[in-house]
Amino acid sequence: MLKKVLIANRGEIACRVIKTLKDMGIGSVAVFHHEDRAAPHVQLADESVQLTGDVPTAAYLDQAQIIAACKSTGADGIHPGYGFLSENAGFAEAITKEGIAFIGPDPDAMRLMGDKIESREFAAKNGVPIAPSARQTGSLEEFIKEAEKIGFPLLIKASAGGGGKGMKIVRQKGELEESIRVASSEAQRYFSDGRVYAEKLVELPRHIEVQVLGDGKGNVVHLFERECSIQRRYQKVVEESPAPNMPRDLRDRICAAAVKLASAAKYKNAGTVEFILGADGEFYFLEMNTRLQVEHPVTELVVGLDLVAEQLKIASGQGLSMKQSDVKQTGHAIEVRICAERPEKDYQPATGRVGVLQLPMGHDVRWDGGIKEGQAITPAFDSMLAKLICYGETRADAVAKMEVALHDLVLLGVPTNIDFLGRIMRHDVFKGGKLHTGFLTDHAESLMPPELTAEEETAVILTALLGDADFRISAFEVPEPYASIGAWHN
Amino acid sequence: MPVFKSQINTASEEFRKRYAHNKGLANELRQKQHEARYVRPQRDLDRLAKHGKMTPRERLAKLLDPGTPFLEFSSLAANLAFDGESPGASNITGIGIVSGREVVIHADDSTVKGGAWYPHTVKKIIRCLDVALENNLPVVHLCDSAGGQLMHQADVFPDKYLAGRIFRNQSIMSKRNIKQLAIVLGHCTAGGAYIPGLSDYSVIVRGTGGVFLGGPPLVKAATGQVMTADEIGGCDLHTQQSGTVDYPANTEDEAIAIGRDIVAQWDRPTKTRIEMAQPEDPLYDPDELYGIIPDDIKKGFDMREVIARIVDGSRFHEYKPAYGPTLVCGFAYIWGHKVGILANNGILFNDSSKKGGHFMELCNQNNTPILFLQNITGYMIGRDYEIAGITKDGAKMIMTQATSHVPKFTVMCHASFGAGNYGMCGRAFDGRFLFTWPNHQIGVMGGEQAANTLVDVKRAQLERQGKEVDQKILDAVRDETLEAYGAQISAYYSTSELWDDGILDPTDTRNALGIAISASLNSPFGEPGNGVLRF
């Protein structure tokens, strides 16, 4: 087993990884940029090393400094979290060369799955269904002809990236050429790789993903599926496991497909295979993420495993610690992402300070946060502040618990989406479990904050005034008999 | 403390007659006050609005804490002078609450001849600064004046208690750590420039505010230069270059908001401790005062009935009730403050004078402020009384009263004639506040009495000269005297000349005294001890 692990990340995921390290008696090293010097992950770790960078995110991407920090602290493993260097094959190779374990997949798997076009071809070759698609092998005209064959509506996607960048929906033949040009130049700008491909656009798609663990020798187990259809701007907002209203047989087939893909790639460590599931019951491979994902806690609660612990075991050379038949799904878990943003203003990111933080209590409530009271929320980092996860025996139970937890959660000092998440939980369609990736767009109106009632407005105004020092002096410290005489003039 | 049992029959004919009379006087007072406070030529109001200036009462409303009382002094100052050219003597003074603190307010009224200072204007300012000095109350000045009324300069400028006294008072206040804020909302010219100049804090409005020892006309006359008021002493000059004024503001609203925040910085004093109780409203309705006060200056009434309608719970502890019955003495609470009350139920005799003196000594011993409710036509005269020592007894009462170290308050409820005015703490005796009622009359003696006296003097003179005693001459003397006295003994004349701090509607007396007593506790009481009592 590894003795000391450096976490090349920050925020909630760094805190979460450190927690497992402590549980397992493994030393922890945090790295931080000056702006993060008071952050919780720095305080939690056994040791910490400061990194420099022109902008704070640059520090966490600085491979040389991180490797140096590893060496100086004697760490024998690096956990990259998600984002930052977690899917950087070059980094994985560099540290492996230094004799430091990379707690994640091999560089080859990263490269294969990092390339959208290559990974789709690999999937197809291994019998994993992919959406009808076309890619440019010859001239633009040929590409357009192949794309038309898919049928409309279709999607133009960037080969090298995701998150909605370099993506264009095409509903008619006439728009096709222009869309390809625009998507390609956007892809070039964001990913330095202008390659695009065309894919069938699945209507009312559900985003279903499968958590897998591999030993690198072709043995892979799946830890069942997660549904992540509640998204805004192609970023997940609410995730849950298991996927609601999914026939067992369909679920088994999707999970089997994921295992097939991962074992064919001789995948090592934790990864997630993402699929698009259409209303017609057809599912297609989307991509594989070769890292631990943000929403991994819902799987952990439902299968009863610590995924970071499993990652550490695999990285230490111990292989898989379970058989597929050992893995059982019990109950239901939901996760919401608490973000510093204004959902009612098109999810505009916000800044401020964590002035008041009161966490909800409960046996089945889990808070994965990387913030503490007094912390400044700046544009330097991602707007996700924390994750709130609830477990219930049934989905209805989990949703009800999440409603209560969101009601009890208090985070004041920066605008957040907490109220918005509560409205999602109370939404009839969400409660019915009929989800698809257009949910937030379709129901945007009904998810807007309700108008303030006159009574609420009065309460808000008086609370604002009564907490103000000047108002309090005027209201309560006017001397007698003036206060009792009141408004009078001779 | 026992509750007073009223004997007034509110259904009686006398009560109804008196009520109608005094209610009429109160309405007349309100009417006159309203005119003096608000009625102005439209062009003067328009001129103010054109320059973005508020009226002084609008400014006052924004300066004072909402929902708090304002005790205004002498609203009818100068009402019988200068042909009514200067309503309220062209300014507003009083005590109010700003940012939770008791302050004295002095506001120029630029809706009256540009706020120019008449002789009475100056006297009223000095009076409010005297109030500030005597009671350790900070002052907020709202400055907006065209300067001194040049036509009246002899009564505005030269003497000891004229304009210079304003600046002397300001300086002495500052020395005694009594704070002053000047909010310059218009011009502060010539001497007036010293008001912000001598204030500890000052704010000025850009554009309309100006502070200069000489304004544009004077500068042009003296040096030939033609400059605007802003160029000579405007906001930016004084807040950026000369440092004469501390804070600039773009609008009057902003200037007043800054002023309120400045006052919010001032430390709140520890007040002198006196006996206090939980306040309670009088048991009897103060409205009944209208039916108790007589409609004739010669008629009397039981002051205890008046007391019962002013003090907390109508509770009154009467001192020495069987002795000297023409002077009622006793303890009560007004808005929770314990006070000792001396009130006239007739003229003063030897026994009542002695009782009054002794009672005042008890109040001094007990650290209890004293309230004088006057209805006095004089001390008893006559040989027997002189043998008994009425002059000495009167002197003892005056000596004790004048050398009291506790705060004194006077309300002239009806007659205030002759030496009785002195013993009962008239204006000259440094009471903290002095108020009157609309029915009040003041003079060395009543008009009738003066007329009779002067007619007798004239008759004696004619007889001595061996002339015929012509009834017509005697009638002329009578008429002349009555006319002169009639004009000069009324409450309105007194308040016009600022011999008092304002006429009160009798039903306002309780609130006015509550505020007055509270204000007076901001300064320490004097040193105990009295002068030699002529036994």
Add this chain to the structure above:
Amino acid sequence: MPYKINIDDRTIEADIVKRKPLLRVLIGERQHTVTEARCPGSGDFEITIDGKIYSGWRYASSEDVYMRINGRTFIISAPRGPGELADDGSAKNEVRADMPGTVVSVECKDGDEVKSGQQLMTIESMKLQVGLVAPRDGVIEKVHFAANTPFDGGATLISLVPLEDGEE
């Protein structure tokens, strides 16, 4: 002077009407009675308005007041104090020297679009170097002094293109 509270796009005025025996506040057109008022600037609060109890959490930043009442979050900006110091508009079109000195370096040029607070020039006076910043967002009209040139006290070092009336 009434308090002004901004909720969404509306401004509502509130003022104290009476303090004893109970605090009464006028909000808009209606009066409300406040009995209990445990309400710190930051932390949990409990107040009673018109006989009904409201409790929750409150936090005030320099700009806004955040409140959480019954599981709902409210953010309003309550302007406090008399506002910014009322300086005269002209200072915002010029960067002037307080005392004589020398220009060390110029970090902008004529025609540049600059942001409020952006460093435009470094000067040295009395052996002390100071960075001069843009007083507002705007466009550089003219840089009047080059590097290594001396200037007098009160000199205008940089002019900004004046704003049209009504612009902020």
